[in-house]
Amino acid sequence: MKPTDLRGILRYIPRFRERTFVLSVDAAVVMNENFANILLDVAVLRSLNIRILLVHGAAAMIRQLATESNLTATNLDGVGITDENTLKLSLTAANRLTHEILEGLSTNDLRAASPNAVIGHPQGILNGVDQQFTGKVERIDHEMLQALLTQGIIPVIPPLGFDGEGRTYRVNSDAIAVAIGESLKAAKIIYVTSYEGLTCGGQLIRQILASELDLLLQRQRADFPPELLPKAQFAAQACHAGVPRVHIINGCQDDALLAEVFSNEGIGTLVYANEYEQIRRAxxxxxxxxxxxxxxxxxxxELMKRTRAEIERQIGDYYLYEIDRNPVACVALHLYPEQRKAExxxxxxxxxxxxxxxxRKLIGFVEDKAREAGVHQLIALSTQAFTFFQSKAGFVEGSPEDLPPSRRERYDASGRNSKVLIKHLV
Ligand SMILES: CC(C)(COP(=O)(O)OP(=O)(O)OC[C@H]1O[C@@H](n2cnc3c(N)ncnc32)[C@H](O)[C@@H]1OP(=O)(O)O)[C@@H](O)C(=O)NCCC(=O)NCCS
Structure with missing residues (x-):
């Protein structure tokens, strides 16, 4: 199934309807040609009644403006000192990007507005060094944001904070996303970056519990690419602040946003606040x-083909392993009570x-179920995973004679020549 397949998407609708997603988009993505597709994806999310806030960064645009005007910017991504020149560049860059986003949203018939909802203060003096115009989020005017969202308007939020005294500060957009996610009790923050996701030691992290990410950041900090460290920290911080799911995806890739939100697999990194896993009867x-x-x-x-009707006839034998209500694994247990055997x-x-x-968890689960049903011998047939059953799950090689008669008939008829593996349960 393509994740964009409407049927696939439909089952997520009740879960996400009227929920809030915060999209934190890097400037490099806004400036990328694929951004038009991201906005199309935003239109899909809106059409499903998902409330969207769009926070954007400015780093890549500040860099471009600095090069064009032969200036040196002191602070690109909202971390470090922002001097007066860099603040000027940041204002120009942020305004230009906000405008581009508003323009793009209009093209998709989406209503949007850029509010002054981030109340910022200077970061002050850190380790004896004045951070000048670098700010931090003091609070979020969540009432204003809620009012816009209720009207179906997408708030577009630049990486700037306003202090109420006529001063503006450069604030890191990912930090703003965390503050907004927390104050609006968002269901998700999605960091839309120009990276595949979080990597550690060169390996893409597909999904990780926030507390495990904390540990990884403590123990293997040097294994994270420096440019992704703040995202990793903010992602974990957002989960601890009550946002259940934080995604880090590559916004330069077509379909990235919908694939991440509406598929079991996702394509980037998912950081989650707590694990929701269960095995349940199908x-x-x-x-x-x-x-x-x-x-x-x-x-x-690898698996023998089963038709819809075959599965339906024995649906009570099937179990699903779900993570986050998404089925990611399955198994069946077919009982042969007369022989005290099960497959x-x-x-x-x-x-x-x-x-x-x-x-292994599913095998252990099925073994317990079989024991409860008085089964003495568990049988598995496999063509390509027999060493898995032997070395990881304690099965030994048996023979077709071990099969209950009715199963033996189907075994002979299938012509698959699967290996027969058995495990004594008593
Ligand atoms: C076989 C399968 C069920 C294993 O699931 P899994 O969740 O990855 O297994 P676990 O995490 O519990 O165990 C992983 C271990 O098994 C090993 N393993 C995985 N697939 C294997 C295979 N086909 N043959 C031998 N060993 C295998 C892994 O190398 C790993 O070893 P390690 O612990 O020494 O690193 C999964 O790969 C699968 O669905 N395969 C396709 C379908 C299939 O063949 N099903 C069996 C027919 S009923």
């Missing part, structure tokens, strides 16, 4: 998901979640 309405989840594995003959079948873990112990 229901009839899950059959389409099960077929979609396992399609590739069936096509490559563990259709075990599948989505590639994005492999090697995290889910396969």
């Amino acid at each position: 229901l009839k309405k899950d059959i389409r998901q099960i077929l979609m989840l396992t399609r590739k594995s069936v096509n490559s003959a 563990l079948a259709y075990l599948f873990v989505s590639p994005a979640h492999e090697n995290q112990g889910l396969g």
